[in-house]
Amino acid sequence: MEDKATKKDKKDALKAMKAQLEECENNLAKEKDDYIRLMAEFENFRRRSAAERLELINTASEKIILELLPVIDDCERAMKALGESSDSAAAKEGTELIYNKLMAVLKAKGLKMIEAADKPFDTEFMEAVAQFPAQSEEQKGKVFDVVQNGYMLGEKVIRYAKVVVAQ
Numbered sequence: 001m002e003d004k005a006t007k008k009d010k011k012d013a014l015k016a017m018k019a020q021l022e023e024c025e026n027n028l029a030k031e032k033d034d035y036i037r038l039m040a041e042f043e044n045f046r047r048r049s050a051a052e053r054l055e056l057i058n059t060a061s062e063k064i065i066l067e068l069l070p071v072i073d074d075c076e077r078a079m080k081a082l083g084e085s086s087d088s089a090a091a092k093e094g095t096e097l098i099y100n101k102l103m104a105v106l107k108a109k110g111l112k113m114i115e116a117a118d119k120p121f122d123t124e125f126m127e128a129v130a131q132f133p134a135q136s137e138e139q140k141g142k143v144f145d146v147v148q149n150g151y152m153l154g155e156k157v158i159r160y161a162k163v164v165v166a167q
Contacts (some may be wrong), residue, residue: 025084033135047057048052055128058153058154061109061110061153062153062156062158065106065109065111065153065158066158066159068102069158069159071102072099072102072103072106072149073148073149075098075099075102076099076107076149078095079096079099079118082095101140104117109153110153110154111151111152111153112151112152112153113149113151114126114149114150114151114152114157114160114161115149116143116149116150116161116163117143117145117146117147118142118143119142119143120141120142120143121123121141121142121143121163121165124141124157125150125152125157125160125161126150126160126161126162126163127150127160127161127162127163128163128164128165129147129162129163129164130147130164130165131145131166131167132145132164132165132166132167133165133166133167134166134167135166141164141165141166141167142165142166143161143163143164143165143166143167144163144164145163145164146162146163146164147159147162147163147164148161148162149161150162
């Protein structure tokens with residue numbers, strides 16, 4: 001009888017150990033799942049932080065460039081006025097030099113001028129400030145004159161081109 005009692009005790013102990021092993025395996029699977037989720041969450045956080053940092057840098061440069069756009073406009077107006085006058089070739093050359101250097105620096109930072117002259121009117125990049133009667137059918141819907149140049153920083157429009165559209 002003792003033999004049957006010890007066998008039963010051993011079976012009970014074996015069942016208890018199996019239950020304990022199963023519980024440990026379940027706990028291990030849960031901890032592993034939690035670890036994998038935590039690592040995925042951390043990776044997402046890292047990517048999001050890098051993207052936010054890059055966006056912050058772009059936003060900061062965008063603000064500075066937006067403040068410099070009126071200076072570019074003034075340079076363009078000065079070059080146009082100097083080009084129409086016959087005096088002071090040195091002033092014209094100096095203004096062009098300053099303008100070209102400024103544009104080279106801004107282009108290196110990702111600034112692109114929106115080409116609008118003689119192009120079809122596109123509301124994604126242009127703002128119509130006036131309409132002008134078209135001389136011919138092929139001019140209809142095209143930009144007749146650019147009042148103020150538009151600019152893009154990377155793929156984002158930071159200032160729309162102000163144009164006169166032929167109708």
